[in-house]
Amino acid sequence: MFALVDANNFYVSCHRAFDPSLKGRPVVVLSNNDGCCVARSNEVKALGVKMGTPWFQLYDLANRHGIIALSSNYGLYGDVSLRFMRILAEFSPEQEVYSIDECFLDFTGFHSIDLTGYGQTIRQRVLQWLGMPVCVGIGPSKTLAKLSNYVAKKRDQYQGVFDYSRLSQQEQDELLASIEAGEVWGIGHRLSEQLARLGINTVKDLRDADTKTVRRQFSVVVERTVLELRGVSCLDLEEVAQAKKEIVSSRSFGKLVVKLDDLQQAVASYTVRAAEKLRRQHSVTGALQVFLQTNPHKTNEPQYHPNILMPLIEPTADTGLLVSHAMRGLKRIYKPGYRYQKAGVMLMELSDAKSSQPDLFSHFSTQDRQKSQRLMETLDRINRKMGRGTLRLAAEGFQHAWKIRTDYPSPRYTTRWAELPIAHAK
Amino acid sequence: MNASLSFIRKSKRAATLANVVVLGQADATAKRLRLPLFLSRISAGFPSPADDYVESRLSLDEHFVPRPEATFFLRVQGDSMIGAGIHDGDLLIVDKSLEPRHGSIVIAEVHGELTVKRLYRKNGEIALLAENPAYRAIPICGESQLVIWGVVTEVVHTLR
Numbered sequence: 335m336f337a338l339v340d341a342n343n344f345y346v347s348c349h350r351a352f353d354p355s356l357k358g359r360p361v362v363v364l365s366n367n368d369g370c371c372v373a374r375s376n377e378v379k380a381l382g383v384k385m386g387t388p389w390f391q392l393y394d395l396a397n398r399h400g401i402i403a404l405s406s407n408y409g410l411y412g413d414v415s416l417r418f419m420r421i422l423a424e425f426s427p428e429q430e431v432y433s434i435d436e437c438f439l440d441f442t443g444f445h446s447i448d449l450t451g452y453g454q455t456i457r458q459r460v461l462q463w464l465g466m467p468v469c470v471g472i473g474p475s476k477t478l479a480k481l482s483n484y485v486a487k488k489r490d491q492y493q494g495v496f497d498y499s500r501l502s503q504q505e506q507d508e509l510l511a512s513i514e515a516g517e518v519w520g521i522g523h524r525l526s527e528q529l530a531r532l533g534i535n536t537v538k539d540l541r542d543a544d545t546k547t548v549r550r551q552f553s554v555v556v557e558r559t560v561l562e563l564r565g566v567s568c569l570d571l572e573e574v575a576q577a578k579k580e581i582v583s584s585r586s587f588g589k590l591v592v593k594l595d596d597l598q599q600a601v602a603s604y605t606v607r608a609a610e611k612l613r614r615q616h617s618v619t620g621a622l623q624v625f626l627q628t629n630p631h632k633t634n635e636p637q638y639h640p641n642i643l644m645p646l647i648e649p650t651a652d653t654g655l656l657v658s659h660a661m662r663g664l665k666r667i668y669k670p671g672y673r674y675q676k677a678g679v680m681l682m683e684l685s686d687a688k689s690s691q692p693d694l695f696s697h698f699s700t701q702d703r704q705k706s707q708r709l710m711e712t713l714d715r716i717n718r719k720m721g722r723g724t725l726r727l728a729a730e731g732f733q734h735a736w737k738i739r740t741d742y743p744s745p746r747y748t749t750r751w752a753e754l755p756i757a758h759a760k
Numbered sequence: 761m762n763a764s765l766s767f768i769r770k771s772k773r774a775a776t777l778a779n780v781v782v783l784g785q786a787d788a789t790a791k792r793l794r795l796p797l798f799l800s801r802i803s804a805g806f807p808s809p810a811d812d813y814v815e816s817r818l819s820l821d822e823h824f825v826p827r828p829e830a831t832f833f834l835r836v837q838g839d840s841m842i843g844a845g846i847h848d849g850d851l852l853i854v855d856k857s858l859e860p861r862h863g864s865i866v867i868a869e870v871h872g873e874l875t876v877k878r879l880y881r882k883n884g885e886i887a888l889l890a891e892n893p894a895y896r897a898i899p900i901c902g903e904s905q906l907v908i909w910g911v912v913t914e915v916v917h918t919l920r
Contacts, residue, residue, distance in 0.1 A: 355872030417829045463830035463856050465909070552823070748832060757852055757867055757876040759838030760895065 335441035335449070335470065335499065336479040336567070339422055339456060342467040342487065343405065345373035348414045349404055351465030352755045360401045361622060364389050367586040367739045368405055388631060400646035405740035412747045414464060421463055425456055430571040438476060440571050453495035470567040476569045477562035480519040485509070510538035510563070520559055525552070537563065578615060583608035584678020588739035590629060591674045597626070597664060599731035604679045605660040606730060608651040610717075612681055613710060617648035620683030624663035629675035640667040648698065649685055652706045653713065656681075657729055692696035824914050830857035832910065834867065834874065841876055842867075843891030852876065858911040869907040870898060876912065889891035 340601040341347060345363040349442045350356045360377035364370065364679075369593070370388045371378075381399055383392065389403060394404065415434045423429050428440035441449060453470035460468045471483025486496035501509065515537055516526035534540050541563035548559040569673050591597055601624060612619055625641035640661045650656065660679055716725050745753035788868045836850045844865055846852070852867075860866045862881045867874050868888050877888035886900040894895070900906045 352874075353872075354869040354874065354907075357872070420829045463827075465856070751833075754833050754835040754851075755874055756833040756837045757854075758870075758873050759836050759840040759846065759848070759876050759890075 335444060336475055336476050336571075337426075337439040337441055337449075337453065337456075338432075338471045338476070338479040338483045339437050339439065339460075339468055340471070340483050340487070341418065341435040342469060343373055343375055344415075344466075345406065345411055346375045347466050348411050349407070349744060350375075350605055351409075351414070351745070355404060360399055361404065362389075362392070362401060363406055365406060365586075367588055368741050370404070372406065380544050390631070403746055404741050406755050407746060408745035409746050409749050410744070413615045414466065417464055418460065418466060421460055425452070428571050436532070438479065438571055441472065448701050450495055450497045450500065453497065454493070457494050468494070470495045471498075472496065474565040475562035475567040476571075477519050478565065480515070481517065481563075484513070484517055495579045507538055510541055511536050513537045515540045518559060518563070520555065525556070528552070553663060570754065578617075579613075579684060581608045581619075581681040581684070582678060582726075583611070584625070584676060586676045587674070591677075592670075592672070594665075594668050594670070595731075597668060597674060597677055598661060598729065600677050601679060602657050602701075602729040602731070603659050603665050604677065605657045606653055606727060608679050608681050609651060609656050609710075610714065612684070613651045613687075613714060617684040618651045618687045619646065619656070619681040620649045620685065621645045621681075622659050622663065623680040623682060624660050624667065625678050625680070626664075626667060626674050627676040628672050632673075636671045636672055638669060640669075642667045643682075649683070650706075651687060652710060653708075653727065657727055661729065824853055826875040827855055827857050831846075831855050831908075836876060836878075840890040840892045840903060841878075844878060845917070846876060846891070846915050847917055847920075851918075852912050853914040853916070854910040856910040858913070860911050862906045865912040867909040869909055874909055879908070884888050 337412070343591070346361045346427055349361065349363070356375075358377070359375070360381065361375040362371045362378050362383070363373040365372045368389055370386050370644050371383060371392070372385070374383055374385065378401060381395060383401075392401065395401065411434060418435070419429070419431050419437055422437050422439060426439035426441060430438040431635075432438055441452075449472050451511045453472060456470055457468055460466050469483055469486040471479045471481065471486050472495070473479040482496045482498045485498075486494050489496075498506070498509075509743075513536060514526070515521055515529050515534055516523065518537055518540060521529070521540070527539065528551075529535075532543075534543055539559060542586075543560055545557050545560055548560055561568050585600075585604070587600070591600070605622075622644045623641055624644070627639050627640070628635060628637050630637065630639075644659045644663045646655075646659065664677075718725065745755070747753060747755050767770060795856070821828075834852045834855050835914070836846055836848060836852060839848050840911055846865070852869055858864075860879050860881075862879065864879045866877060866879045866888075868877055868879075870888070875888070878891060880887040880889050886903065886906055888898040888900065
């Protein structure tokens with residue numbers, strides 16, 4: 335038996351936990367650079383605002399309905415998430431931190447406990463200790479736990495906790511027939527369209543689909559989903575996060591950028607970030623892609639969205655090497671005369687650093703490789719201890735004209751002495 | 761201060777070998793090591809009898825923050841709680857896991873603000889009291905109107 339505990343509108347709730355004046359009011363949290371909505375309070379959802387809507391398109395609506403916009407505050411979210419996961423760890427011996435605001439718990443062997451009541455205890459605990467509203471979904475597989483969480487969120491009568499295993503066969507059928515197949519974990523938009531062509535529209539249709547046909551037409555992954563919907567647990571808790579297959583580091587600029595100089599600094603620092611992530615998961619990369627974008631919403635301006643793939647002769651995780659490749663790529667795709675809104679770097683063809691093969695014709699010696707590895711380890715250690723960016727490449731520059739825009743900042747209530755919440759004594 | 765002794769030794773050797781000064785090793789992953797301070801000097805022949813009684817060091821964190829997940833720090837603004845020893849600019853340690861009782865110093869949500877008050881809850885009457893005659897109590901009509909954010913457990917009053 336599994337549970338999925340998922341916070342309600344996590345980013346918005348983090349702000350509300352420390353600023354009660356936001357309660358009951360329409361609130362959106364904006365992405366880096368205040369680009370688009372990444373979190374919406376229920377009041378904003380009720381106004382029909384979709385996830386990812388660009389903020390500038392909402393100015394009118396925001397004025398009319400008093401929508402409060404907040405720039406994202408990742409310092410706050412990170413600390414609240416850490417506390418959230420630690421609180422949940424007390425409720426089960428096994429825990430999988432699935433995302434910043436979602437966590438699977440293993441309830442195997444919890445036969446003698448009323449799981450719905452246990453779910454309510456979890457909910458109450460997180461609400462009281464953190465001021466964070468959460469929902470709990472319980473089911474015999476991870477897929478059903480996730481679906482139950484969806485039910486707990488959407489249907490008020492369950493008061494935030496839904497246990498699929500308590501349903502009779504008939505109740506299960508009725509419930510699954512009332513939910514679209516696209517709501518199932520791992521069934522994306524494209525896949526649900528393909529399923530619909532086969533007459534599979536609801537979750538019940540999917541559960542009752544023939545596994546052999548599903549495997550032939552789609553994949554073993556979809557077949558596994560079907561089995562999981564039948565209550566056969568195929569996915570175990572992943573207590574160790576899996577290494578990513580690709581690493582993207584990109585951001586929109588605070589203001590549009592024209593000069594190659596500025597782009598070089600931005601791309602260099604994104605590459606540095608990406609390389610840090612790469613080394614943290616003990617991988618090396620075999621290819622690097624650089625991309626640029628003008629602002630697609632400024633339809634009266636010339637548009638240019640180039641990208642270039644730089645294959646590397648030998649997989650590496652060396653920041654210096656990656657930055658020099660990124661700079662060469664950038665120079666090749668950069669064209670003057672455009673106003674760029676976004677740049678980024680993607681590392682692809684990642685592989686395990688330990689098992690990577692040196693190239694026969696490589697001009698790097700074993701000593702070079704070891705030297706580079708030691709240098710990177712030292713760099714990472716110093717930056718981890720002294721703070722990100724303490725040691726950096728000159729290519730990253732010092733004055734970041736393109737740096738993040740935060741027009742609606744909020745205090746980092748839990749991680750800075752100077753930004754603590756105020757206790758009014760008046 | 762992890763492994764400080766070993767890197768001092770290393771840095772000396774490095775300095776003579778390659779004429780570089782190693783400032784130290786940055787290792788953020790290492791566990792914090794608390795070293796007990798031995799007050800006695802080690803003299804040849806006679807160990808101090810106190811060395812047998814070395815105990816673990818005292819940690820303010822452990823003492824004042826028994827439940828770190830639910831504990832938050834707040835800064836006081838105003839002088840309405842002076843009678844309870846809570847002054848303007850003081851630091852409050854607030855534990856959200858505790859149940860507020862009659863007489864607890866609490867952080868309550870009042871008009872969208874976090875407010876520090878003494879909770880009065882007796883004989884069906886609820887109020888948020890100030891500890892300064894210049895301020896009036898806030899009467900609360902019923903439990904549903906009372907929103908307690910957390911219970912104050914400690915005040916840190918800086919003296920200089």
